[in-house]
Amino acid sequence: MDKKKIIIAIDGHSSTGKSTVAKQLARALGYIYVDTGAMYRAISLYAMRLGLIDESHFDEIALEGELPKININFRINNESGLAEVLLNGENVEREIRTLAVSKFVSKVAAVSSVRRKLVEQQQEMGKDRGIVMDGRDIGTVVFPDAELKLFMTATAKDRAERRFIELTERGDNVTYEDVLKNVVNRDHIDSTRKDSPLQKAEDAIKIDNSNLTLSEQFNQILKLAQSTIN
Numbered sequence: 217m218d219k220k221k222i223i224i225a226i227d228g229h230s231s232t233g234k235s236t237v238a239k240q241l242a243r244a245l246g247y248i249y250v251d252t253g254a255m256y257r258a259i260s261l262y263a264m265r266l267g268l269i270d271e272s273h274f275d276e277i278a279l280e281g282e283l284p285k286i287n288i289n290f291r292i293n294n295e296s297g298l299a300e301v302l303l304n305g306e307n308v309e310r311e312i313r314t315l316a317v318s319k320f321v322s323k324v325a326a327v328s329s330v331r332r333k334l335v336e337q338q339q340e341m342g343k344d345r346g347i348v349m350d351g352r353d354i355g356t357v358v359f360p361d362a363e364l365k366l367f368m369t370a371t372a373k374d375r376a377e378r379r380f381i382e383l384t385e386r387g388d389n390v391t392y393e394d395v396l397k398n399v400v401n402r403d404h405i406d407s408t409r410k411d412s413p414l415q416k417a418e419d420a421i422k423i424d425n426s427n428l429t430l431s432e433q434f435n436q437i438l439k440l441a442q443s444t445i446n
């Protein structure tokens with residue numbers, strides 16, 4: 217008999233390693249992995265390129281008008297086996313991870329019409345279940361009926377340190393202070409926005425990974441997933 221397929225929703229603060237564990241989990245279970253943050257980042261990049269958002273202004277109305285022209289998709293990279301995000305067919309996987317995009321993405325993600333468009337697409341992606349999705353509102357808005365919901369957190373300092381190492385290792389020229397500022401600022405905007413603020417779903421399991429190694433965390437989560445499936 218085929219095993220039951222479930223939806224695993226992983227929400228939490230920025231840079232808590234949600235995507236690392238979500239990818240590992242999807243691979244172990246043979247599930248699809250969807251990084252919803254990448255979708256908000258791709259729309260932010262689109263807005264930045266058109267000059268609709270910068271340090272001093274954000275033309276929300278113009279972005280809303282552009283939404284029908286924006287197509288976000290994922291394509292598997294055959295070498296890495298990982299999904300990469302496409303913005304109107306262009307692979308923007310690397311560009312969306314820069315601190316420049318991180319600076320504006322929370323503002324773009326606070327726009328209700330942007331959220332409506334992406335939530336609808338995410339629900340479609342998960343309609344057959346067998347999916348691990350990470351983001352901020354997956355357990356609360358996108359899939360309130362997900363069989364397993366996790367809420368990941370860690371201290372801002374721990375998260376900024378991890379993110380700083382990640383960005384400098386790939387050659388980005390950033391300071392630790394800027395990364396920390398961005399992490400704290402994004403948490404604030406994401407948690408206080410009117411539409412779908414970041415909050416733990418009542419039935420989500422909270423995981424503080426400040427003091428967990430990646431493999432400890434993965435094993436703990438894999439056990440939770442397996443016991444939910446069986």
Ligand code: DC
Nearest residue numbers: 252253256321322325351352353402
């Ligand atoms: O997971 P991430 O850091 O790549 O997400 C980028 C931003 O997108 C984050 O600051 C908040 C927003 N986001 C959101 O509002 N809802 C989601 N489901 C995923 C991300």
